Amino acid sequence: MRIIADENIPLVQEFFADIGKIKVYLGRDIKAKYLKEADVLLVRSVTQVDADLLQHSGVRFVGTSTIGTDHIDLKWLKNQKIAFANAPGSNAESVVEYVLSALVYLEEREGFELQDKTVGIIGAGNVGGRLYERLHQVGVNILINDPPLQSKNEQAFPESCWADLDTLLEQADIISLHTPLISSGVHPTHHLLDKKRIQNLAAGKIIINSGRGAVIDTQALKKRLQTQEDLLTVLDVWEQEPHFDAELVKLVTLATPHIAGYSLDGKLRGTEMVCQSLCQHFGLPMRKQLGQLIPEPPLRKINFSAQMLPEQGVRTLIRACYDVRSDDLALRLALRTLTPAQAYDQLRRDYPVRREFANVRVELKSKQKALAQKLISLGFKVKLN
Numbered sequence: 388m389r390i391i392a393d394e395n396i397p398l399v400q401e402f403f404a405d406i407g408k409i410k411v412y413l414g415r416d417i418k419a420k421y422l423k424e425a426d427v428l429l430v431r432s433v434t435q436v437d438a439d440l441l442q443h444s445g446v447r448f449v450g451t452s453t454i455g456t457d458h459i460d461l462k463w464l465k466n467q468k469i470a471f472a473n474a475p476g477s478n479a480e481s482v483v484e485y486v487l488s489a490l491v492y493l494e495e496r497e498g499f500e501l502q503d504k505t506v507g508i509i510g511a512g513n514v515g516g517r518l519y520e521r522l523h524q525v526g527v528n529i530l531i532n533d534p535p536l537q538s539k540n541e542q543a544f545p546e547s548c549w550a551d552l553d554t555l556l557e558q559a560d561i562i563s564l565h566t567p568l569i570s571s572g573v574h575p576t577h578h579l580l581d582k583k584r585i586q587n588l589a590a591g592k593i594i595i596n597s598g599r600g601a602v603i604d605t606q607a608l609k610k611r612l613q614t615q616e617d618l619l620t621v622l623d624v625w626e627q628e629p630h631f632d633a634e635l636v637k638l639v640t641l642a643t644p645h646i647a648g649y650s651l652d653g654k655l656r657g658t659e660m661v662c663q664s665l666c667q668h669f670g671l672p673m674r675k676q677l678g679q680l681i682p683e684p685p686l687r688k689i690n691f692s693a694q695m696l697p698e699q700g701v702r703t704l705i706r707a708c709y710d711v712r713s714d715d716l717a718l719r720l721a722l723r724t725l726t727p728a729q730a731y732d733q734l735r736r737d738y739p740v741r742r743e744f745a746n747v748r749v750e751l752k753s754k755q756k757a758l759a760q761k762l763i764s765l766g767f768k769v770k771l772n
């Protein structure tokens with residue numbers, strides 16, 4: 388089997404070398420001419436997969452080791468009977484940890500307690516649903532907007548959580564977007580936060596977008612931020628990536644180059660899931676397991692003394708695992724010398740190893756039960772001594 392793959396798929400050789408002959412390219416450089424003889428195409432989100440790329444190829448299976456599929460022409464693949472797999476949920480935990488890191492930063496900077504705020508989650512699937520679980524367990528009030536899910540399964544969340552979009556935008560202090568990018572149909576998400584909704588947002592709201600850039604009309608957001616500096620904004624995703632608006636970066640509170648899902652655990656889960664789907668499709672045995680291949684985390688254990696207060700403990704740990712400020716700073720520094728597209732590709736290619744909270748075992752004294760409960764709710768492993 389001949390496999391063409393994005394070189395930024397981690398452990399691509401380890402997972403796929405015994406299945407076929409692999410040739411890797413930069414995702415943006417994968418061209419139709421390289422695919423003529425190929426059977427399998429493995430991509431990430433930067434490769435547009437459509438008729439232009441595949442119509443003269445022999446590709447029978449396309450895998451994207453990402454959650455999002457807006458870079459894939461799914462309808463065309465289906466019509467051509469080309470098998471397809473993505474990696475649902477693979478990096479959902481990583482995105483949730485990104486949001487938590489942003490929230491603890493904003494909490495400290497702005498001097499509020501998350502427990503006193505209402506968080507509105509728009510899109511409550513793998514990412515939004517997990518975020519709900521984490522925040523709900525630590526006592527945060529939550530509203531949810533997800534019409535497709537609500538119509539399928541009203542019981543997915545308590546009745547009091549469901550809100551229509553405009554009610555959520557009005558009542559939530561913090562709004563976190565986790566929908567796919569959908570441009571047509573009954574529930575499109577393209578510019579879901581349009582000019583009018585952005586203008587109507589009350590001062591002081593926090594907007595976090597780690598879904599897809601074009602779910603917000605970012606030109607309207609830019610205008611609002613230029614005229615009234617009264618919103619706090621965290622943007623991981625942008626319109627027109629990688630050619631995003633560097634002026635908008637200057638106006639937002641935290642700006643990162645689409646790395647919310649970039650924990651090593653999340654990326655590797657994506658590789659493994661696509662490998663599993665490929666093996667299943669071709670009736671091959673799955674010889675590799677992530678558990679055998681994933682490296683040891685750099686931080687494995689943290690020991691807190693009895694003096695550690697719950698709030699301080701939570702912040703310290705979240706930052707020890709992942710501090711979103713470092714990604715924000717790296718982007719702002721890179722933009723001093725590079726174009727947005729150069730900065731975007733370079734920072735994502737050279738992304739430092741980031742591991743998920745569950746890799747860290749926190750040792751506490753047996754009387755620190757309140758802190759233990761909070762940490763478990765946020766995804767850490769805890770041992771009481």
Ligand SMILES: NC(=O)c1ccc[n+]([C@@H]2O[C@H](COP(=O)([O-])OP(=O)(O)OC[C@H]3O[C@@H](n4cnc5c(N)ncnc54)[C@H](O)[C@@H]3O)[C@@H](O)[C@H]2O)c1
Nearest residue numbers: 455510511512513514533535536566567574597598647648
């Ligand atoms: N920034 C990153 O690094 C990163 C990482 C992973 C995923 N993502 C993005 O986040 C998206 C969500 O990921 P997920 O794993 O939760 O996907 P998912 O498919 O599990 O959940 C998406 C949810 O959005 C809901 N939805 C669809 N249209 C909606 C609408 N108009 N209004 C409100 N809700 C709507 C769906 O019903 C679903 O419940 C992905 O599609 C991807 O675009 C970004």
Ligand SMILES: O=C(O)[C@H](O)[C@H](O)COP(=O)(O)O
Nearest residue numbers: 431432433453454455648649
């Ligand atoms: O959809 C996803 O899984 C994420 O957006 C993912 O993190 C994108 O990563 P990329 O493929 O752009 O490297």
